Amino acid sequence: MTLxxxxxxxxLALWLAxxxxxxxxxxLVPALGPAARPAAIGQGxxxxxxxxxxxxxxxxxxxxxxxxxxxxHTMKPTLYRLTGVWAxxxxxxxxxxxxxxxxxxxxxxxxxxxxxxxxxRTLAVLGIVAAGFLAFLLLVSNPFxxxxxxxxxxxxxxxxxxDPGLAFHPPTLYVGYVGLVVAFALAVAALLDQRVTPAxxxxxxxxxxxxxxxxxxxxxxxxxxxxxxxxxxxWWFWDPVENAALMPWLAATALLHSIRVLETRDGLRNWTLxxxxxxxxxxxxxxxxxxxxxxxxxxxxxVDPTRGLFLLILLLALAGGALxxxxxxxxxxxxxxxxxxxxxxxxxxxxxxxxxxxxxxLLVGTLYPLILEAWxxxxxxxxxxxxxxxxxxxxxxxxxxxxxGPFLAWKRARLPWRRLVxxxxxxxxxxxxxxxxxxxxVLALLGFAAAGWLAAASLMLLARRALTFLQLGTALAHLGVxxxxxxxxxxxxxxxxxxxxxxxxxxFEVAGLRVELLDVRPVAGPNWTxxxxxxxxxxxxxxxxxxxxxxxxxxxxxxxxxEAGIAGWRGGDLYAVLGKPDGxxxxxxxxxxKPLVHLIWTGAILMALGAAVALPGAVRLRGxxxxxxxxxxxxxPVPLPAE
Numbered sequence: 001m002t003l004x005x006x007x008x009x010x011x012l013a014l015w016l017a018x019x020x021x022x023x024x025x026x027x028l029v030p031a032l033g034p035a036a037r038p039a040a041i042g043q044g045x046x047x048x049x050x051x052x053x054x055x056x057x058x059x060x061x062x063x064x065x066x067x068x069x070x071x072x073h074t075m076k077p078t079l080y081r082l083t084g085v086w087a088x089x090x091x092x093x094x095x096x097x098x099x100x101x102x103x104x105x106x107x108x109x110x111x112x113x114x115x116x117x118x119x120x121r122t123l124a125v126l127g128i129v130a131a132g133f134l135a136f137l138l139l140v141s142n143p144f145x146x147x148x149x150x151x152x153x154x155x156x157x158x159x160x161x162x163d164p165g166l167a168f169h170p171p172t173l174y175v176g177y178v179g180l181v182v183a184f185a186l187a188v189a190a191l192l193d194q195r196v197t198p199a200x201x202x203x204x205x206x207x208x209x210x211x212x213x214x215x216x217x218x219x220x221x222x223x224x225x226x227x228x229x230x231x232x233x234x235w236w237f238w239d240p241v242e243n244a245a246l247m248p249w250l251a252a253t254a255l256l257h258s259i260r261v262l263e264t265r266d267g268l269r270n271w272t273l274x275x276x277x278x279x280x281x282x283x284x285x286x287x288x289x290x291x292x293x294x295x296x297x298x299x300x301x302x303v304d305p306t307r308g309l310f311l312l313i314l315l316l317a318l319a320g321g322a323l324x325x326x327x328x329x330x331x332x333x334x335x336x337x338x339x340x341x342x343x344x345x346x347x348x349x350x351x352x353x354x355x356x357x358x359x360x361x362l363l364v365g366t367l368y369p370l371i372l373e374a375w376x377x378x379x380x381x382x383x384x385x386x387x388x389x390x391x392x393x394x395x396x397x398x399x400x401x402x403x404x405g406p407f408l409a410w411k412r413a414r415l416p417w418r419r420l421v422x423x424x425x426x427x428x429x430x431x432x433x434x435x436x437x438x439x440x441x442v443l444a445l446l447g448f449a450a451a452g453w454l455a456a457a458s459l460m461l462l463a464r465r466a467l468t469f470l471q472l473g474t475a476l477a478h479l480g481v482x483x484x485x486x487x488x489x490x491x492x493x494x495x496x497x498x499x500x501x502x503x504x505x506x507x508f509e510v511a512g513l514r515v516e517l518l519d520v521r522p523v524a525g526p527n528w529t530x531x532x533x534x535x536x537x538x539x540x541x542x543x544x545x546x547x548x549x550x551x552x553x554x555x556x557x558x559x560x561x562x563e564a565g566i567a568g569w570r571g572g573d574l575y576a577v578l579g580k581p582d583g584x585x586x587x588x589x590x591x592x593x594k595p596l597v598h599l600i601w602t603g604a605i606l607m608a609l610g611a612a613v614a615l616p617g618a619v620r621l622r623g624x625x626x627x628x629x630x631x632x633x634x635x636x637p638v639p640l641p642a643e
Contacts, residue, residue: 007065010053011144017046017101018134024104024127033120037108040123043130044105051085051098054143058085064150067091067143073156073556075527083167084157089307090143092170096287097133099171099178104130107182114203118193125185132314140307156556159528165225173218173245177283179211180252184280187273188322191329196273201263204276206615208259209473211279212252213611219245220604231549231562231577233497233592235600238387243366244286247359251279254355256611257348260470265410267336267345270326271352277326281319282359288315289366340412347405354398361390392443399450399485402478403457406471422460427453439493447489454482473614480606487599491572497592503585511593513574514538520578520587528554533578533587535565544569549578572597 020043027036054067058081063069071084071091080087086095104126112119137143160166186204190196222245227235236242255275261268288311339345365382373379403423407416430452431445439445461467461475496511507516519534530552537545547565554561565576572595579588 006053007057007062007144007146010050010057011142013046013050013053014134014138014144017043017050018131018138020046021127021131021134024123025131026124027120027127028124030117033117033124036120036123036127039127040101040104040108043127044101044108047098047101051094054091054094055082055085058082061154062150063152063154064146064148066145066147069147069151069154071157072154073527074153075556076157076162077526079164079167080157080162083161086170087157087161087166090137090141092174093133093137093141094143095171096174096177097130097137099174100126100130100133100181103178103182107185112203113199114193114195118189118195121189121192122182122185125188126181129181129185129318132318136307136310136314140310154556156527156554158557159552159554159559159561160229163225163229165221165229169218169221169225172214172221176211176213176215176218176252177248177286179207179214180248180276180279180283182207183211183255183276184322187276188325191273191325191333194329194332196262196269196333198263198266201259201272205256205259205263208252208256208276209611209615212249212256213608215245215249215252216604216608216611219249220601220608223604224601227597228564228566229561231564233564233575233577233590233594235491235597238365238382238384240366240370241290243362244289247362247366248279248282248286250355250359250362251275251282254352254359255279257351261345261348262336265337265339265345267339268349269333269336270330273326273330273333275352277319277322280322281315284315284319288312289370337411339410342408342415343413344405344408344410347401347408351398351401351405354394354401358391358394358398361387361394365390392447395485396443396446396450399454399481402481403454406457406461406474406478419460420457423453423456426456434493437494441493444489444493447485447493451482451486451489454478454485458482470614473610473612475610476613477607477610480603480608480610483599483603483606485603487596487601487603491594491597491600494595495592497590499588499590501582501586501588503587508589508591510591512539513544513593515576515589515591517587517589523550525552527556528552530563531578533565533576533589535576535589535591537567537574545574547574547576549576551578551580568598569593570595571599 020039023032024036024039024043026032027034027039054065056062057065057068058072059078061068061072061074061081063072067088067090068084071088072081076084084091086092104123107119107123107126112122183204186200186207190200219242222242223235226232226237255272258268258272258275262272288308365386369380369382404415404420407419427449430448434445434448439448458475458479461471461478464471467475498508498510498515500508502508502517504517504520507514509515514537516536516538517533518536521532521534523530523532530550532548532550535547535549536543537547545567547567549565550563552561552563553559562577565578567574572593575592575594577590579590581587
């Protein structure tokens with residue numbers, strides 16, 4: 001076998017994987033149930049081989065493969081040759097299918113406490129999803145298409161995507177999406193088998209928690225990349241592509257809380273199933289928005305309408321089919337345990353309602369402009385003013401619920417007034433401190449209060465004795481949310497900026513700091529050249545930082561980008577961007593002081609860590625439940641999260 005034949009072997013592996021996915025889907029028929037596991041294992045191996053073939057083509061710069069020629073170049077660093085595999089439409093879908101196939105492989109191999117028939121049905125649903133996406137790849141988005149004659153050089157990767165943040169952002173996000181696909185498959189299997197029980201919730205929750213953790217990290221990575229790479233000074237813009245990732249995250253957050261009620265108290269059965277279907281449908285909707293060509297964004301793949309139509313049909317078929325199954329089977333699902341409004345379950349339901357309200361706001365704000373343009377060609381923009389005005393009050397209310405809920409007992413409780421005194425005091429002190437610092441915005445003051453309230457409540461949870469894994473994970477995740485709220489509020493309320501036009505040797509004042517332009521000089525990188533400014537930031541006689549923002553020009557493909565100069569200071573950043581010269585020796589400098597902005601990403605990492613810490617608790621509960629079922633005599637009850 002010669003090297004140029006490797007892409008053909010990869011293409012063949014995809015076709016064989018599609019055949020096994022079809023067999024896996026057919027195992028929904030009971031007679032074919034035993035074929036589900038070997039089909040899933042074979043599919044995982046074959047898709048892995050196809051992905052390796054594509055990776056090889058990028059690493060050796062095989063420009064006879066159209067995808068490589070369009071997205072790579074011999075001058076690219078090795079890291080970006082590798083990430084070029086998924087930094088495009090076809091390659092990103094190949095990565096999505098790979099992660100889905102590997103998830104199916106895990107489902108096929110790990111012990112299944114609900115029995116072989118339930119495993120077969122779960123794998124069959126995963127096979128239906130995989131068959132749809134493999135058909136999309138092979139019929140309308142073939143990643144292994146050849147070019148004849150092959151060019152001697154490729155066009156290169158979009159320079160904005162040549163960044164470590166974007167190298168890891170898509171895989172992390174896709175792992176989260178696929179976790180929701182597995183939760184969806186488990187939900188459909190539970191409906192078909194009529195096994196919506198705490199045992200099912202224990203089997204599904206690790207997948208939901210892992211999906212939520214990876215979605216959190218993926219969104220945080222995308223936000224961090226946009227912050228330091230795009231040179232606009234912000235970390236979130238309510239871009240439709242950003243919203244497309246945030247909506248499944250909100251659904252997964254609601255699912256993670258409702259599945260806890262089902263697992264612990266055998267309640268919210270049908271609602272939990274609906275959330276599992278909704279999370280999958282929203283991840284599919286995001287795939288359609290990003291890859292259908294209905295919008296253009298830095299991190300969207302605008303493609304031809306044929307592909308968009310295929311994805312839309314696939315979305316409607318999969319999500320619509322699941323909703324039909326839910327409507328058919330849900331009335332037969334027995335009502336779960338009841339509970340009083342003032343109880344932990346009651347507050348988790350309120351939590352879910354607020355999350356659904358947030359999700360509805362995002363869904364309307366994201367889809368309405370697209371639908372209106374498709375309907376009459378009229379273009380409108382729904383941006384930060386709409387989203388900030390509608391979501392911020394709900395987020396503050398959500399923080400209030402999160403501070404109270406973990407202190408409540410299951411089924412019926414009284415409000416724990418004594419335990420809430422300390423969080424309320426911290427919230428008041430945080431608001432007072434913000435007032436003394438000159439803050440006058442009511443929403444910003446409430447943001448500081450909410451951050452203090454939730455942080456204090458979370459630390460009180462961490463201080464409890466005999467803390468379980470689940471409680472520890474909840475406390476860490478809630479503490480992470482408080483840090484995100486504090487970072488977003490402080491960086492927005494106390495941010496200071498200056499936009500000036502100055503000569504080398506001149507300076508300006510901002511937020512009590514002196515910023516001087518020392519030099520502007522040409523520099524060169526492996527596949528780019530740039531003009532680099534040197535800015536010295538001083539407070540009095542003390543030098544705080546030296547920033548080196550750049551205006552870069554890439555050659556393959558030709559493109560100009562802005563590289564911000566960033567230095568940490570007082571828990572936040574000094575942030576500078578170099579603009580264009582005016583022809584008279586002056587350079588435009590945009591400078592920001594962003595206090596506590598790092599807490600946004602620190603909080604996101606802590607949130608994901610909380611979900612990861614809770615996973616051993618879920619695995620432990622599953623193991624104890626299996627031993628209880630196998631035991632010849634009575635055993636002590638499975639220990640559930642303590643009050």
